[in-house]
Amino acid sequence: MNPITYLEAGDVTGALYHSEQPGRAFIAGGTNLIDLMKEQVMRPHALVDINSLALAEITPSASGGLLLGATARNADTAYHPLVRDGYPLLRAAILAGASPQIRNMASNGGNLLQRTRCHYFYDIGTACNKRDPGSGCAAIGGLTRQHAILGASAHCIATHPSDMCVALAALEAVVHVESAAGARQIAFADFHRLPGEHPEQDTTLAPGELITQIELPPAERFAAHSAYLKFRDRASYAFALVSVAAMLDVGDDGVVRDARLALGSVAHKPWRVPLAEAALVGRPAGAETFAHAAELLLSGAQGQGENDFKITMARRAVIRALEQALEGTHDNSHEYAGKEPL
Amino acid sequence: MDDHLTAAPRAAAITTYPINLRINGVPHRFEVEAWVTLLDLLRERAALTGSKKGCDQGQCGACTVLVGGKRINSCLTLAVMQNGKDITTVEGLADGAQLHPLQQAFIEHDAFQCGYCTPGQLCSAVGLMNEGQANSVAEVRELMSGNVCRCGAYPGIVAAVTEVMGMPERKDNPDRPYLPGTVPA
Numbered sequence: 391m392n393p394i395t396y397l398e399a400g401d402v403t404g405a406l407y408h409s410e411q412p413g414r415a416f417i418a419g420g421t422n423l424i425d426l427m428k429e430q431v432m433r434p435h436a437l438v439d440i441n442s443l444a445l446a447e448i449t450p451s452a453s454g455g456l457l458l459g460a461t462a463r464n465a466d467t468a469y470h471p472l473v474r475d476g477y478p479l480l481r482a483a484i485l486a487g488a489s490p491q492i493r494n495m496a497s498n499g500g501n502l503l504q505r506t507r508c509h510y511f512y513d514i515g516t517a518c519n520k521r522d523p524g525s526g527c528a529a530i531g532g533l534t535r536q537h538a539i540l541g542a543s544a545h546c547i548a549t550h551p552s553d554m555c556v557a558l559a560a561l562e563a564v565v566h567v568e569s570a571a572g573a574r575q576i577a578f579a580d581f582h583r584l585p586g587e588h589p590e591q592d593t594t595l596a597p598g599e600l601i602t603q604i605e606l607p608p609a610e611r612f613a614a615h616s617a618y619l620k621f622r623d624r625a626s627y628a629f630a631l632v633s634v635a636a637m638l639d640v641g642d643d644g645v646v647r648d649a650r651l652a653l654g655s656v657a658h659k660p661w662r663v664p665l666a667e668a669a670l671v672g673r674p675a676g677a678e679t680f681a682h683a684a685e686l687l688l689s690g691a692q693g694q695g696e697n698d699f700k701i702t703m704a705r706r707a708v709i710r711a712l713e714q715a716l717e718g719t720h721d722n723s724h725e726y727a728g729k730e731p732l
Numbered sequence: 733m734d735d736h737l738t739a740a741p742r743a744a745a746i747t748t749y750p751i752n753l754r755i756n757g758v759p760h761r762f763e764v765e766a767w768v769t770l771l772d773l774l775r776e777r778a779a780l781t782g783s784k785k786g787c788d789q790g791q792c793g794a795c796t797v798l799v800g801g802k803r804i805n806s807c808l809t810l811a812v813m814q815n816g817k818d819i820t821t822v823e824g825l826a827d828g829a830q831l832h833p834l835q836q837a838f839i840e841h842d843a844f845q846c847g848y849c850t851p852g853q854l855c856s857a858v859g860l861m862n863e864g865q866a867n868s869v870a871e872v873r874e875l876m877s878g879n880v881c882r883c884g885a886y887p888g889i890v891a892a893v894t895e896v897m898g899m900p901e902r903k904d905n906p907d908r909p910y911l912p913g914t915v916p917a
Contacts, residue, residue: 395747396766396812421808424769425789437766439813469865489878490863491796491805491856626877 391427398439402602406570408438409598416440416600418461418497421488422504430514431505431521445499445602448472454608460499460601464554465490467498475613477606479635482618482721483557489627499601502555502565502581505592506548506658507629509533519545520589527589534694536629539701541657546589547694549655550582551629557618558604559652559660560635566603569596575605582659589658611648612637617714619707620654620722630655632704634711638675646670646679651687651712656704663687675716677709684708751815755780756824764811771795771806774821782822782851786880793879796852796859797821803859805878822851825858834858837892845883853879857893869894 397414399405408414415434417423418441426432445459448470456472467473468484488496510516510528517526529537529547537547558578565576582593595601615638622628633654639647649670653661666686673679684705691701714720748763755778762777771788774780774797786794788807795807798820825832834857837843844850856879866872872893873886881889 391767393746394766396749396810417810417813420810420813421790421805424808424810427767428788437810441813465863469863489790489793489805490860490875491793491803491878492790492808494802494859495804495808626874 391424392430392433392435394427394434395436396439397436398442400442402443402445402568402600405438405440405443405600406568406598408436409600410570411436414438419463419495419500421492421496422500426505426512429512431512440600451605456606458498458604458606460603461497463494464488464496464498464501465493468493477557477561477609478613478719478721479560479609479616479618479637480554480557480606482616483553483633483635486618486620486630486633486722487553498554498604501552502558502601502604503593503595504552507536507551508548511548520548520585520592523588523590530694534696536631536655537694537697538658539656539691539693539697539704540653540661540688541584541659542692542694543585543587543589545587546585546658548585548589548658550592550657550659551655552660553618553620553630553633553654555582556633556635556652556654556660558606559662560637560650561606561609562650564605564607565601566605567595567599568602569599573602578660579662585658592658609637611639612650614719615640615715617711617720618722619711619714619720621703621707632656632700632707634704634707635660636708636711636715638670638712638715640675640716644674644676646673646675649683651683651708653687653704653708656691656700661687663689665689670712675712677713680709680712683712749812749815751812753811753814753816754818756820762811766810766812768811769807770797770809770811770814770819773811774806774819780821780823783855784848784851786848786852791880792849792852793856794849794852796855796879798855798859798862801859801862803856803878820855820858822854825854832858833896834892837896838889841888841892841895842885843888843892844881844885849879849881849883853881853889857889857896860893861897866897869899872897872899 397408413435417437445461447459449457451457464484468481473481511518511520516528519527538549563578565581617636620630620633622630635652637650641647649667666683669683669686688705751762753760774783784794786792790805790808796803797806799817860875866875
């Protein structure tokens with residue numbers, strides 16, 4: 391790791407003041423940033439520790455939703471009674487990610503800001519437009535098993551690796567940020583961006599802006615029917631090849647009243663298609679409806695060769711996640727429950 | 733005039749930070765550079781080499797320690813960020829010569845071969861029990877998944893942890909009886 395200096399911010403104002411100087415980075419959990427600093431992928435020269443900011447609370451919001459503090463830990467968030475009872479999808483997604491140790495360290499704000507796990511982004515000996523803008527993309531034509539099948543550009547085919555963010559996209563969370571210029575709110579769909587010509591920009595966060603809270607709108611109507619389904623190369627502690635967050639609001643007549651669908655690890659951001667969700671509404675919940683929605687969600691998907699299988703896998707995962715959501719509240723452990731290891 | 737090729741580089745002032753840590757119940761004070769990870773501090777400055785640097789990337793769990801009773805990867809945090817914290821390493825689990833029940837169970841269930849991952853496995857299992865979220869053998873297995881064992885001692889590890897937690901005995905594969913220390917035919 392390069393020599394760095396360290397500052398501990400006492401409050402949001404102090405953190406914002408310190409962050410105005412170039413080369414400084416906020417640190418909360420540090421699970422991704424410290425790793426990237428060891429690999430020389432990110433090279434801030436000073437860290438501003440925001441763990442002393444009063445941003446670790448999880449509290450009900452005025453509108454009947456929930457406010458997740460930016461420095462609340464992923465584990466504390468997943469196990470919080472208000473998340474467990476009101477947002478089972480979010481709990482399931484968080485617990486499907488990383489390891490217990492990392493979930494104990496990683497912050498909610500940091501989860502949103504984690505970088506891609508593209509091998510070429512991590513390897514400073516290779517070309518990467520995200521790490522070194524203008525240098526090219528070594529992933530295109532390379533090993534692409536984990537890469538994008540949707541929304542990629544000629545400059546970058548990286549995927550966003552978060553599980554939590556897939557659930558937050560489906561829940562239509564709102565990211566609260568502050569900067570010296572004031573506070574603003576960013577709809578989750580607008581928070582992460584597609585690579586386009588600027589893959590070095592993961593998000594629409596401006597330099598110096600600090601995430602303070604993540605707001606979850608009320609979601610009672612979906613609480614009885616949600617599923618987070620994650621497919622990966624081993625049963626636990628691996629990034630997704632494909633993941634799906636599915637929520638259904640189903641009437642007694644079996645007709646879908648409302649639906650949300652988001653795909654993870656297939657694009658530079660959690661992937662939603664309004665048409666796919668609209669295609670579920672007003673239709674009987676069942677195989678035909680689900681297959682149609684899956685087709686629409688994967689519309690335009692294009693593989694890189696080695697990851698072509700992800701298109702079929704994603705389509706099937708969407709259908710299975712919707713079937714699971716129809717049954718009740720599923721977390722990813724249902725994939726393995728009752729199965730004996732070899 | 734200085735020759736820029738041969739002159740000794742101007743020594744850059746290196747800032748150090750005073751930190752106080754309680755490690756295995758004993759107060760310590762260190763002066764550390766900002767880039768020193770908690771793992772490096774424990775191993776190189778506190779001479780506690782039980783915590784292992786397996787991958788140094790948060791992928792193996794061999795560096796697992798407890799901070800305030802919660803398990804973390806000590807390779808993924810800076811020592812300065814832990815100022816004032818209460819840290820337990822594998823060296824702090826036993827009570828004098830009396831092994832921690834998990835340590836005893838690891839021996840009885842043959843829960844290690846080379847032993848390199850064992851300090852991390854033990855600290856992780858203590859953290860798992862503190863967290864209180866594992867209510868079945870499957871959940872123990874899932875919530876121990878942050879600790880990789882290259883020797884494949886997982887059946888013994890699961891048996892040891894579940895025994896100490898008082899869970900009903902359950903072999904991994906009831907059709908294939910497993911005797912610790914043997915290779916099934």
